[in-house]
Amino acid sequence: MGNRNRMRVVLAFGGFDPTGGAGVLMDSRAAAAAGVHACAVVSCLTVQTTASFSRFASVPRDVLDESLAAAEKSFRLRAVKVGMVGTRAAAEAILSFVAAHRDLPLVVDPVLRSSSGAPLLSPSALPAYRLLLRRASVLTPNLSEAEKLLDRRIDTFADAAEAARELSDLTGASVVLKGGHFPWRGRRGTDIVFSGGRTTLLPAIGARRGDPHGTGCALAAAIAARIGAGDAVVPAVQAAKSLLSKLVAGAFPSAEGRPTLFP
Numbered sequence: 001m002g003n004r005n006r007m008r009v010v011l012a013f014g015g016f017d018p019t020g021g022a023g024v025l026m027d028s029r030a031a032a033a034a035g036v037h038a039c040a041v042v043s044c045l046t047v048q049t050t051a052s053f054s055r056f057a058s059v060p061r062d063v064l065d066e067s068l069a070a071a072e073k074s075f076r077l078r079a080v081k082v083g084m085v086g087t088r089a090a091a092e093a094i095l096s097f098v099a100a101h102r103d104l105p106l107v108v109d110p111v112l113r114s115s116s117g118a119p120l121l122s123p124s125a126l127p128a129y130r131l132l133l134r135r136a137s138v139l140t141p142n143l144s145e146a147e148k149l150l151d152r153r154i155d156t157f158a159d160a161a162e163a164a165r166e167l168s169d170l171t172g173a174s175v176v177l178k179g180g181h182f183p184w185r186g187r188r189g190t191d192i193v194f195s196g197g198r199t200t201l202l203p204a205i206g207a208r209r210g211d212p213h214g215t216g217c218a219l220a221a222a223i224a225a226r227i228g229a230g231d232a233v234v235p236a237v238q239a240a241k242s243l244l245s246k247l248v249a250g251a252f253p254s255a256e257g258r259p260t261l262f263p
């Protein structure tokens, strides 16, 4: 019983990427690097290589509900991280779980498409997914996800900072707009955090080495882990960025040539 309370555990709800580069396998490694255990409920199965995405397959709703209940029974959860949701059943299952646990910090990484362009969220999942975004404590979009969520283009770095504030106003969440894909001179890798009414800029740490598969998953998982360990949003993002820079420095090329994170 004592251990159940002392152990820091976050729940990762996301897709199963069999390469281990993204999804819940990566979440678990990133959380461990941040000093926190991650248990995982698989929202959907994916078929993919390190460089291309084929398809995803659903997990039945009753299996999702029972798995979420089992995670809750096993641990005193400190936070939940939601990555790829995929199906309507998964969106509805995680929404009803977090609605029943209002005090649990919720980090949502709004995974909408793979970097190769494949849709990772079914249109039928959108109504529940929108409610999930409104329940989030922290959202971690990249540039194209922020554009999709706001349904507008983001053309400058100043506009990106404004977009982070807008997303926060719309959802009530703190927003970490990830800078890994920023095209603006000197700004690549600078994350924009809007939290508690304030904007904080967190410049890139270390050299950029390609675009390793799963970097976004890992950053959001490490943020959730640090929030679960008691950090406030900005220190959690700072700690996650510094962990990620170590993972990225150790990335190795897969057989297809795509850099893959290697803790």
Ligand code: PLP
Pocket (backbone or CB within 6 Å): 014, 015, 016, 017, 022, 023, 024, 046, 048, 083, 084, 111, 113, 114, 115, 116, 212, 213, 214, 215, 216, 217
């Ligand atoms: N597969 C899963 C399960 C994911 O969660 C993600 C992204 O979050 C991806 C694939 C896409 O990864 P990428 O396009 O960065 O390779």
